[in-house]
Amino acid sequence: xxxxxxxxxxxxxxxxxxxxxxxxxxxxxxxxxxxxxxxxxxxxxxxxxxxxxxxxxxxxxxxxxxxxxxxxxxxxxxxxxxxxxxxxxxxxxxxxxxxxxxxxxxxxxxxxxxxxxxxxxxxxxxxxxxxxxxxxxxxxxxxxxxxxxxxxxxxxxxxxxxxxxxxxxxxxxxxxxxxxxxxxxxxxxxxxxxxxxxxxxxxxxxxxx
Amino acid sequence: xxxxxxxxxxxxxxxxxxxxxxxxxxxxxxxxxxxxxxxxxxxxxxxxxxxxxxxxxxxxxxxxxxxxxxxxxxxxxxxxxxxxxxxxxxxxxxxxxxxxxxxxxxxxxxxxxxxxxxxxxxxxxxxxxxxxxxxxxxxxxxxxxxxxxxxxxxxxxxxxxxxxxxxxxxxxxxxxxxxxxxxxxxxxxxxxxxxxxxxxxxxxxxxxx
DNA sequence: GTTGAAATTAGTACGAA
DNA sequence: TTCGTACTAATTTCAAC
Numbered sequence: 001x002x003x004x005x006x007x008x009x010x011x012x013x014x015x016x017x018x019x020x021x022x023x024x025x026x027x028x029x030x031x032x033x034x035x036x037x038x039x040x041x042x043x044x045x046x047x048x049x050x051x052x053x054x055x056x057x058x059x060x061x062x063x064x065x066x067x068x069x070x071x072x073x074x075x076x077x078x079x080x081x082x083x084x085x086x087x088x089x090x091x092x093x094x095x096x097x098x099x100x101x102x103x104x105x106x107x108x109x110x111x112x113x114x115x116x117x118x119x120x121x122x123x124x125x126x127x128x129x130x131x132x133x134x135x136x137x138x139x140x141x142x143x144x145x146x147x148x149x150x151x152x153x154x155x156x157x158x159x160x161x162x163x164x165x166x167x168x169x170x171x172x173x174x175x176x177x178x179x180x181x182x183x184x185x186x187x188x189x190x191x192x193x194x195x196x197x198x199x200x201x202x203x204x205x206x207x208x209x
Numbered sequence: 210x211x212x213x214x215x216x217x218x219x220x221x222x223x224x225x226x227x228x229x230x231x232x233x234x235x236x237x238x239x240x241x242x243x244x245x246x247x248x249x250x251x252x253x254x255x256x257x258x259x260x261x262x263x264x265x266x267x268x269x270x271x272x273x274x275x276x277x278x279x280x281x282x283x284x285x286x287x288x289x290x291x292x293x294x295x296x297x298x299x300x301x302x303x304x305x306x307x308x309x310x311x312x313x314x315x316x317x318x319x320x321x322x323x324x325x326x327x328x329x330x331x332x333x334x335x336x337x338x339x340x341x342x343x344x345x346x347x348x349x350x351x352x353x354x355x356x357x358x359x360x361x362x363x364x365x366x367x368x369x370x371x372x373x374x375x376x377x378x379x380x381x382x383x384x385x386x387x388x389x390x391x392x393x394x395x396x397x398x399x400x401x402x403x404x405x406x407x408x409x410x411x412x413x414x415x416x417x418x
Numbered sequence: 419g420t421t422g423a424a425a426t427t428a429g430t431a432c433g434a435a
Numbered sequence: 436t437t438c439g440t441a442c443t444a445a446t447t448t449c450a451a452c
Contacts, residue, residue, distance in 0.1 A: 073285070117370075118298065268437085
């Protein structure tokens with residue numbers, strides 16, 4: 001394969017990791033950083049860009065894969081060119097103790113690209129891609145409304161996707177130097193219009209029903 | 210590169226395309242389908258899985274890339290293992306005619322993975338990845354609140370990401386056979402709890418300020 | 419963790435169907 | 436357009452340092 005990538009952003013990485021698994025160092029993050037922009041780069045070229053030997057690159061690459069830190073490689077496609085120009089978000093209120101059914105039905109809906117369980121007034125948010133607005137309506141009224149687990153929905157359309165990073169890395173963050181004390185006097189920042197919405201009642205342990 | 214993928218879902222593709230660009234046929238969709246699961250597959254292996262010659266596979270692969278249908282290749286990583294276990298959605302109300310500033314500020318926030326302009330009561334939704342909940346608070350109160358373009362925010366946490374497909378293809382959809390007339394009698398589907406929220410006033414032409 | 423050299427595989431360029 | 440083959444170049448593997 002040919003090398004065809006452009007240089008990624010330089011950044012000051014930090015070691016970051018949770019629980020079991022590989023202890024990621026700065027080199028690992030650099031590898032992920034390169035792979036984020038060019039998932040098809042050869043390991044040889046990757047080694048060169050990261051500044052390590054090929055053997056080392058192969059070892060680390062394989063370790064990241066085996067460890068699960070790299071879940072898979074994929075192509076990013078242009079939805080519009082592929083014929084799915086309409087994107088919508090559907091906020092769903094799910095009936096208690098019917099999450100299992102809801103999840104099962106979700107798996108059967110190919111137009112759903114993303115689904116997350118959230119805190120706040122709704123229980124889940126799903127993102128769908130379809131070819132026209134009528135399909136959004138059909139999706140909500142014919143398919144979602146037909147699921148007993150679904151109590152109510154609220155749909156908004158996405159007019160534009162301003163920013164879409166493949167993923168965020170800790171090494172992107174410039175100021176990780178943990179502020180010593182969360183200074184309670186944020187100068188003249190006007191708070192008050194900033195709401196944080198916690199989970200609705202009785203939904204604390206529903207994450208993995 | 211070694212072949213290491215598993216079989217993707219068989220599906221009945223349809224031709225789908227918008228405006229200028231490649232006219233995508235069933236073979237193109239099959240290619241995208243394979244690439245979605247394994248973005249690092251060699252073109253030779255891709256050709257074999259799609260059932261075309263290597264030369265043809267190279268031609269189509271390159272065409273999809275040149276056309277922009279394939280935007281880039283990337284690795285999908287495990288956020289938790291990478292040290293960014295907290296995901297939150299921030300719904301932002303943006304002050305009219307300050308979108309440009311809002312966009313500019315966004316680009317300077319590395320923890321933002323996704324930002325979309327939406328219809329509904331808010332103007333934009335941003336998704337962030339950070340290492341702990343305190344950072345969410347800091348992000349909202351220290352950074353977002355400091356942007357004049359930001360009128361108000363509402364934050365929810367993501368408790369679990371139930372489903373995440375690399376992307377959706379038209380060829381995934383089983384029943385594309387356009388219903389002849391959108392039958393206005395959807396049997397006994399209980400509507401009424403299904404809301405569609407349009408754009409707020411005066412925000413029609415703001416997509417690309 | 420690094421380098422170099424062998425074996426394999428990938429990418430390109432043709433002519434033919 | 437697509438296919439099949441041969442040619443060239445690059446990548447991965449492996450062994451020694």
